[in-house]
Amino acid sequence: MLNESELTNPSLLSNEIKEDSLLKKVWLEFYKNRIAFIALIVLGIVVLSCLLAPLIAPFGPLDGEITDRLLPLGSTGHILGTDEQGRDMLTRVLYGGRLSLYAGFLPVVISIVIGGALGVIAGYFGRILNTIIMRTLDIFYSFPAILLAIGISAALGQGINNIVISISIIFIPPVARVAESAVKGVREEEFIEAAKSSGAQSISIIRYHVIKNIFAKVFVYGTTQISISLVLASGLSFLGLGVSPPTPEWGIMLNNLKGQIFINPLVTIIPGLFIFITALTINLVADGLRDALEINS
Amino acid sequence: MSEVLQIKDLVTKFSTKKGMVPAVRGVNLSVERGKTLVIIGESGSGKSVTLRSILGLSPQGTEITGSIKFQGDELLVKNEKQIQKIRGNKIAMVFQNSLSAFDPLYRVGKQVEETIKAHRKISRKEAKSIVIDLFREVGIPSPEERRRVYPHEMSGGMRQRAVIAMALACNPDILLADEPTTALDVTIQAQILNLFKKIQKEHGMSIILVTHDIGVAIEMADQIAVMYAGKIVEYGEARQVLSEPSHPYTQALMASTPQKEMSGKIVTIPGQPPLITNMPEGCAFSDRCPYAESACTKASPELDLLTEQHRVACFMQDKMSKEA
Numbered sequence: 001m002l003n004e005s006e007l008t009n010p011s012l013l014s015n016e017i018k019e020d021s022l023l024k025k026v027w028l029e030f031y032k033n034r035i036a037f038i039a040l041i042v043l044g045i046v047v048l049s050c051l052l053a054p055l056i057a058p059f060g061p062l063d064g065e066i067t068d069r070l071l072p073l074g075s076t077g078h079i080l081g082t083d084e085q086g087r088d089m090l091t092r093v094l095y096g097g098r099l100s101l102y103a104g105f106l107p108v109v110i111s112i113v114i115g116g117a118l119g120v121i122a123g124y125f126g127r128i129l130n131t132i133i134m135r136t137l138d139i140f141y142s143f144p145a146i147l148l149a150i151g152i153s154a155a156l157g158q159g160i161n162n163i164v165i166s167i168s169i170i171f172i173p174p175v176a177r178v179a180e181s182a183v184k185g186v187r188e189e190e191f192i193e194a195a196k197s198s199g200a201q202s203i204s205i206i207r208y209h210v211i212k213n214i215f216a217k218v219f220v221y222g223t224t225q226i227s228i229s230l231v232l233a234s235g236l237s238f239l240g241l242g243v244s245p246p247t248p249e250w251g252i253m254l255n256n257l258k259g260q261i262f263i264n265p266l267v268t269i270i271p272g273l274f275i276f277i278t279a280l281t282i283n284l285v286a287d288g289l290r291d292a293l294e295i296n297s
Numbered sequence: 298m299s300e301v302l303q304i305k306d307l308v309t310k311f312s313t314k315k316g317m318v319p320a321v322r323g324v325n326l327s328v329e330r331g332k333t334l335v336i337i338g339e340s341g342s343g344k345s346v347t348l349r350s351i352l353g354l355s356p357q358g359t360e361i362t363g364s365i366k367f368q369g370d371e372l373l374v375k376n377e378k379q380i381q382k383i384r385g386n387k388i389a390m391v392f393q394n395s396l397s398a399f400d401p402l403y404r405v406g407k408q409v410e411e412t413i414k415a416h417r418k419i420s421r422k423e424a425k426s427i428v429i430d431l432f433r434e435v436g437i438p439s440p441e442e443r444r445r446v447y448p449h450e451m452s453g454g455m456r457q458r459a460v461i462a463m464a465l466a467c468n469p470d471i472l473l474a475d476e477p478t479t480a481l482d483v484t485i486q487a488q489i490l491n492l493f494k495k496i497q498k499e500h501g502m503s504i505i506l507v508t509h510d511i512g513v514a515i516e517m518a519d520q521i522a523v524m525y526a527g528k529i530v531e532y533g534e535a536r537q538v539l540s541e542p543s544h545p546y547t548q549a550l551m552a553s554t555p556q557k558e559m560s561g562k563i564v565t566i567p568g569q570p571p572l573i574t575n576m577p578e579g580c581a582f583s584d585r586c587p588y589a590e591s592a593c594t595k596a597s598p599e600l601d602l603l604t605e606q607h608r609v610a611c612f613m614q615d616k617m618s619k620e621a
Contacts, residue, residue, distance in 0.1 A: 022402075127357065190397035197352055197392075197473075198385030198412040198463065208411065212402050 029292035036288020043281035046274070050097030059088040061095035061248050070264050081267035083253070084260055085246075089270055096248035097274060099160055103242070104230030104278070106164050111171035112222045118172070119179025120214070124187055124206055134180060137173040145170045149232060153241040160243050163236050167229050178221045182214035189213075216293045223286035227279035234275050250275050299330040301470055301503050302351070302388075305364040309343075309350045312358035318573050320346045322527040323363070325600070328471065328520075331497065333504040335514040335535070337550070338524035341570060344507040347524070348473050351505075352388060353380045368470070386416040389464035393476040395456035399448035405459050406432075406444030412466040431462040435492060454485035458492065465496060472497075474506045478513060490516050511554045515539060523547045526570050526581035532600060533607035543609040543617070545586045580612070588613040 031037055049056060058077070064087040071082040080089035122133040140148065152166035186192065186209070195205050236242055237251030245252065253271040261268045309321040321343040328334045336344045350361050351372065365372040367388065372380065384390075392398035399408055409431065410424040419427075425444070432440030435458040448456060457477065464472055474493070478486040490513065497504055506517055514521055518535035523544065531544040542548045549566045568585040571577055577584065583593040592612050600608040611617075 189400075190392060190394060191400040193354060194390070194392055194398040194460075194463075195400075195411075196384065197354055197390035198466070199381045199383070199415045200385075200411070201381055201415075204411075204415070208403075209400050213400070 026289075026292045030288050033288040033291060036284050036291075039281040039284035039288070043278065043285055046097065046278055046281070047101060050094055050101055053091075053094035053098060057088075057091040057094045059091040061087070061092050062246050063087060063091075070260055070267070072264055073266050080270055081264065083257055083267070089267055092248040092253060093250070093270060093274055096250045096253055096271065097278075099243060099247070099249040100230060100234055100237075100251065100275070101278070103160055103163050103167070103233030103237075104226055104282075107167035107171055107229045107233075108222050108225045110164070110168040111175045111225070112218060114168070115172040115175030116179045116214075116218050119176035119218075120183050120206060120210060122176065123180040123183025124202070124210060126184075126187075130180070133176070137176050140170065140173040146232065146235070149236060150239070150241070153236050158241055158244060160233075160237075160249070163233050163242050166236070167232055171225055171229065175218065175221065175225075179214055179218050182217045183210055186210055186213045220286065220290045220293060223289055224283065226286070227282040230279050230282070231275060300327045301330050301368060302326075302328040302505075303364070303366040304347075304351070305366075307347065307350060307361070307363035307365065309346050309355060310360040310362075311356070312360070313574070315574055317360060319576075320527055320573055321350065322576075324524075324527075324529055326522055326529070326532070328503045328505055330470075330503055331501045332519040333493075333497065333506060333517050334520045334522065335518035336505065336507045336522045336524055337509065337511065337514050339509055339550075339570065341573070342524040343527040344509075344524050345475050346527075348390070348475055348505065348507055351473060352384050352390060353377075354390075382416070385412055385464075385469070386467045387469050388471045388473060389467070389469040391460055391464045391472060391474040391477045394480050395453060395460045396448060398460050399456070401448055403447075404445050405448055405451065405456075409459070409463045409466055412463050416467050427466070428462070431465055432459070434496070435459070435462045435465070436488075437462070453481055454488065457481060457485070457489055461489070461492060461496070465500070468500060468502075470502055472502055472504045474504060476508055477506070479508070479510070486513070493517065511551060523550070526576065527573060528581065528597075528610065529600060530582065530611070531607075531609045533603070533609075537604065537607045541607075543603055543607070543614065544582075544611050545588050545613070545617075546582050549585075580610075586613075588617055590616075 064085040066086050068078070068082050068086040069084060071078050073079070073081050075081055078088050078090070080093065083089055083092065118133050118137070122130040149166045149170050152169055153162055156162035156165060192205060192209060195209060233242070234251035234254070237249050238255045240252070240255070242251055243249045245256065250271040257268040257271070304324055304326040307321055307324040308319055310317040310319045324347055326334065336347065338344050346355070349355050351365055353372070355361065361373060363373070367383065372383070399405060406425070406428045409428045410421070413419065413424045413427055428444055429440045432443060437443050437455055437458050443451070443455070451459065477493070478489050481489060493504060494517070496502070506513070508514060514535070520533065521535045521538045522529045523531040523538070523546065525546050531538055531542065531547045538547065542551050552564045553566060555563055566585055571581050577594065579594040579596055580586070580589070580598055583589040586593065590613065598610045598612050600610045601614070603609050603614070
């Protein structure tokens with residue numbers, strides 16, 4: 001046996017110095033990915049300006065001047081032009097983004113919570129419970145997702161919250177699948193057996209070990225769903241299932257302006273452009289996050 | 298006799314696609330207070346399954362019959378909640394691979410704390426100071442700092458000490474150790490075995506140690522059980538079993554252990570152990586046994602008294618002793 005002085009000698013301990021925290025390592029890895037980092041900045045600007053719309057927008061979202069209808073890009077006072085009722089496009093895009101982002105993010109959060117819980121229960125307890133939960137969720141796969149979302153939205157009626165509900169419902173099965181397969185992997189780990197052998201209850205093993213160990217996988221999957229959710233919500237809103245005019249929202253703005261596409265094409269595509277940029281940057285950030293998290297697992 | 302644990306006719310059957318398959322086929326063991334029982338045998342002989350059966354850690358669908366009495370209390374009839382009170386608290390387990398025995402996402406000290414808090418209602422602060430004491434006891438230097446590192450930041454030997462600290466957290470009566478030194482290099486192995494002896498002396502706990510390393514068995518055992526194909530083939534006082542191995546399998550196992558003065562090749566046992574899905578009718582060792590006769594393939598031998606402290610399951614004892 002080593003004697004006490006050898007064991008406490010600091011030079012012998014130095015090869016076990018503390019490393020950076022997990023969060024810091026992930027951030028450094030993410031920072032190295034230039035494209036993802038730039039995407040994060042662009043996304044940050046878009047999200048922030050939408051959130052701060054009441055402070056930074058030059059006009060009210062519903063204030064229109066009938067004489068200023070369909071001004072082109074770069075008009076004085078209206079950098080992004082005006083829409084068919086003479087309302088400032090920049091203002092409406094900023095205000096509209098708040099609802100679009102709301103419908104992009106919230107379903108993902110809801111589906112991670114509900115789908116994640118179902119997946120954890122199915123994966124951890126297995127057997128009959130697994131069969132009941134997973135086969136029930138499989139039923140959702142037999143419908144095309146978009147059709148199902150339209151169907152649920154139509155059944156629930158018009159409104160942004162109904163869009164959120166319908167998208168959440170179609171997102172739950174895939175999240176549950178991801179969570180379930182991740183849990184099945186974690187469940188076989190020896191530290192779970194070690195926890196059991198030291199007398200831990202199932203509920204505390206789930207809370208303490210399982211959730212933290214599957215979080216990265218479910219989280220990364222969820223981030224890739226945000227852009228899909230955003231596009232889907234805009235699509236449903238474009239079809240008239242979302243907010244009712246004159247409330248601005250990217251999908252419905254695109255719908256309202258579609259008649260003017262031959263008069264003022266550049267102004268017409270602005271809401272679409274914002275949907276595109278937001279969805280793209282979210283995907284790029286999600287990719288970067290996935291790569292950064294993989295380094296550590 | 299002060300027996301802490303008594304196992305009688307333990308049969309553990311796994312559920313597979315081919316039906317229920319017995320991995321342990323009728324094991325009888327007992328452990329005395331403050332003593333060490335070493336279960337030795339090759340991979341797949343049912344050593345670890347026996348150990349896990351005690352704590353009810355077998356996979357879902359496993360069928361366990363027989364009797365496991367802990368301080369006179371039958372464990373096999375207990376429900377999950379009752380057995381949770383015993384796991385870690387009265388009977389604790391030390392795992393082979395210290396890296397996978399810890400959750401990589403939590404600091405080591407925190408995980409030991411959780412074990413304590415699973416059984417005792419104490420504050421974080423108290424748990425913390427207990428962890429520091431435990432780490433000091435198992436010889437982890439500067440326990441204050443080591444408490445706050447992640448498992449991968451520790452060396453293998455240190456981590457194994459931490460695993461032992463976790464098992465000691467609630468001062469259990471029995472320590473189950475599943476090949477606790479197999480993943481370590483030899484110098485660290487000796488340290489860990491000494492640590493086991495030290496804590497056994499200080500806490501007066503019983504140890505059941507599973508290993509395939511005869512060296513470890515010689516070092517640690519008060520009693521030895523040799524397992525082969527889910528059965529105990531030889532069982533008794535360590536000194537007697539080691540000095541006069543009587544079962545052909547034990548003899549072959551001893552002969553295949555490398556010795557210092559040995560020259561030339563290591564002796565091996567020809568053939569393979571039988572598959573548990575396809576157990577022969579007679580003695581499971583018969584087709585690898587140099588002494589086997591037709592009687593061996595017809596019936597399975599039971600453990601017979603050789604002396605008061607030494608039992609062996611073999612039909613050929615008379616023949617072998619004549620030859621010797």
